[in-house]
Amino acid sequence: MLVKLKKNKNIINIEEHSNLIEVVCNKNNILSILKKLKEDNNFLFNQLLDITAVDNPSRESRFDLIYIIQSLKKNKKLILKTSLKENDSIETITSVHKAADWYERECYDLFGIEFSNHPDLRRIMTDYNFEGHPLRKDFPLTGHTEVRYDDLEKKVIYEPVKLSQEFRDFDSESPWEGMNNSLIGDEKSEIKKD
Numbered sequence: 001m002l003v004k005l006k007k008n009k010n011i012i013n014i015e016e017h018s019n020l021i022e023v024v025c026n027k028n029n030i031l032s033i034l035k036k037l038k039e040d041n042n043f044l045f046n047q048l049l050d051i052t053a054v055d056n057p058s059r060e061s062r063f064d065l066i067y068i069i070q071s072l073k074k075n076k077k078l079i080l081k082t083s084l085k086e087n088d089s090i091e092t093i094t095s096v097h098k099a100a101d102w103y104e105r106e107c108y109d110l111f112g113i114e115f116s117n118h119p120d121l122r123r124i125m126t127d128y129n130f131e132g133h134p135l136r137k138d139f140p141l142t143g144h145t146e147v148r149y150d151d152l153e154k155k156v157i158y159e160p161v162k163l164s165q166e167f168r169d170f171d172s173e174s175p176w177e178g179m180n181n182s183l184i185g186d187e188k189s190e191i192k193k194d
Contacts, residue, residue, distance in 0.1 A: 008033065008036075010025055010026055010029035010032070010033060011023055011024070011025050011029075011033070012024045012025055012026065019075060019076050019077060020076070020077050020078075020079065021076060021077070021078045021079070022078075022079045022081070023078060023079070023080050023081070024081045024082070025080065025081075025082055026082065027065070027082040027083070027084055027088065027090050028091075030065075030067070030080070030082055030090060030091065030093065031091045031092075031093055031095075031096065033080065034067065034069070034080065034093050034096050034097070035096045037069065037078065037080075038069075038096055038097070043071060043074070044071045044072075044073045044074055045069040045070060045071045045074075045076070045078055046069075046071065046072075047069060047070040047071075047072060048067070048068075048069050048093075048097035048099045048100055048103070049068040049069060049070055049077070050066075050067075050068045050103060051065070051066065051067050051068075051100060051103035051104060051106075051107060052065075052066050052068075052103075052107065053065050053066065053107050053110075053111045053113060053135075054066065055111060055135065055136050055137045056137075057136070057137050057138055059083075060085060061083035061084060061085055062084065062085060062086045063083065063084040063085075063086075063088075063111060063113060064081055064082070064083055064084075065081070065082050065083070065084055065090065065107070065113065066079060066080070066081050067079070067080040067081075067093070068080075069097075084113060088114075089113075089114035089115065089116045090113065090114070090115060090116065091115070091116055091117060092104055092115040092116065092117050092118040092119075092121075094118060094119060101118075101119065101120070102124060104118055104121070105118075105120070105121060105122065105123070105124040106124055106125060108121055108122075108123075108124075109123040109124050109125050109126055109133070110125060110126075110133055110134055110135040111133050111135050111136060112132075112133035112136065127147070129145075129158060130145075131143075131144040131145060132144060140161075142161045143161060144160065144161060145158050145159060145160055145161060146158075146159055146160075146161050
């Protein structure tokens with residue numbers, strides 16, 4: 001099986017570990033490679049298990065986009081990886097795997113990766129008014145807005161996050177070491193020495 005894959009000039013690297021094959025390729029060839037892996041009788045990788053991404057903000061090609069597919073007939077799994085720059089888009093694979101629809105929407109919502117020619121590319125996990133992409137490593141831990149229900153207005157209110165200074169200071173002191181244990185009411189338990 002690997003011999004047939006290695007002949008493909010669009011593949012950058014291939015590694016095999018028992019029943020798992022890792023393939024790295026150029027982003028422009030994803031659709032054609034996945035189509036061949038699904039339809040060619042030598043491969044038969046006809047089940048899409050997942051599409052996900054990894055954010056590496058320090059690299060020029062910031063995102064690793066990862067497709068995980070499986071061949072039940074060959075008893076193999078394949079991880080297909082490609083790299084994308086921050087504003088790059090990649091062709092949707094919904095024409096090859098219909099299950100890619102929601103996986104690609106999830107990658108778009110959480111990482112901001114654009115899939116060109118996607119039939120319905122919109123947020124799937126966050127609110128439509130959500131700012132940013134929460135699985136990017138540069139996304140603030142507190143987010144940009146907070147949401148609450150207002151009983152007086154009887155509706156959901158969106159407000160900018162406001163943290164008072166006391167919540168911004170982080171004390172790295174261990175609670176078990178170096179703290180003065182002064183419990184109120186504990187004075188009675190002290191033994192007086194004469």
